[in-house]
Amino acid sequence: MVKKTIDNFNISQICDSGQCFRMRRRENEIYSVIASEKYLEIEQHGGECLFYCSEEEYEDFWKTYFDLDEDYEFYISKINPNDTYLKEAARFGRGIRILRQDLWEMIVSFLISQQNNIVRIRRCIHNICECYGESKVNFQGETYYTFPKPEKLAFLPEDGLKECNLGYRSKYVVRTARSIAGGETDLEMIRRMSYKKAKAELLRLFGVGEKVADCICLFGLHHLRAFPIDTHIMQALDAHYKRGFPKRRYQGYEGVMQQYIFYWELKRGN
């Protein structure tokens, strides 16, 4: 068990920000997340966080996963004081962090995300893990499932994942899995590429367009310059940035600003 006081970290906001589909609210202030074979529970009261893992596992994995070495207050301090919209959005979602998630898992997650809602995306991912992942047991004695490797999905027929509720997105995932398992697409190479090159490479995958490629770059490669534009962000930009979003001002971390806007627009509705 690890106890930490962390600024600009709010697990509830991260859970609801739509970047991780394997995190959920268990009880009042307790959240669970599955990443890279590992299972974690986190409890947060105000600024104080309890990580239900060893100090070693926290230092070696979760600290990086939650991007806790990055100074988000710095990003927020750079916001134009005259930009009341962005200021408000950032204050509302100031505990958001861009998680450092697995590239392959992000490719699949955002292939599924297109024309889809968050509740169903979660279920699709859960179904895939349950059918093709490895089963493990957490410290509570409950079973959970890891995310299957590309090789595991590559042998499926193109519509094999329709059984996991993917609908027409099944062939996007299967063909991409084949492309990676077959060596046509090299994830290790993509990890070492610049934002622009990585995005161009991702756009070659079947089912990956502009928006999905940017989500993968932001959440799977931690390219904070990526600025995914979906219909909600588009509407927000139309309403508040008639002359375009000032990307130059936030060069290098536009994606962080995108997340504040996205979360604000998502939560403001309800």
Place this chain on the structure above:
DNA sequence: CGCCAGGGGAGCT
């Protein structure tokens, strides 16, 4: 190049 239908079905009103 631009436009737009179609894709499957859950979840909300």
Place this chain on the structure above:
DNA sequence: AGCTCCCCTGGC
């Protein structure tokens, strides 16, 4: 019953 959903592909 109707509409929306963190779109992309392929045909025109």
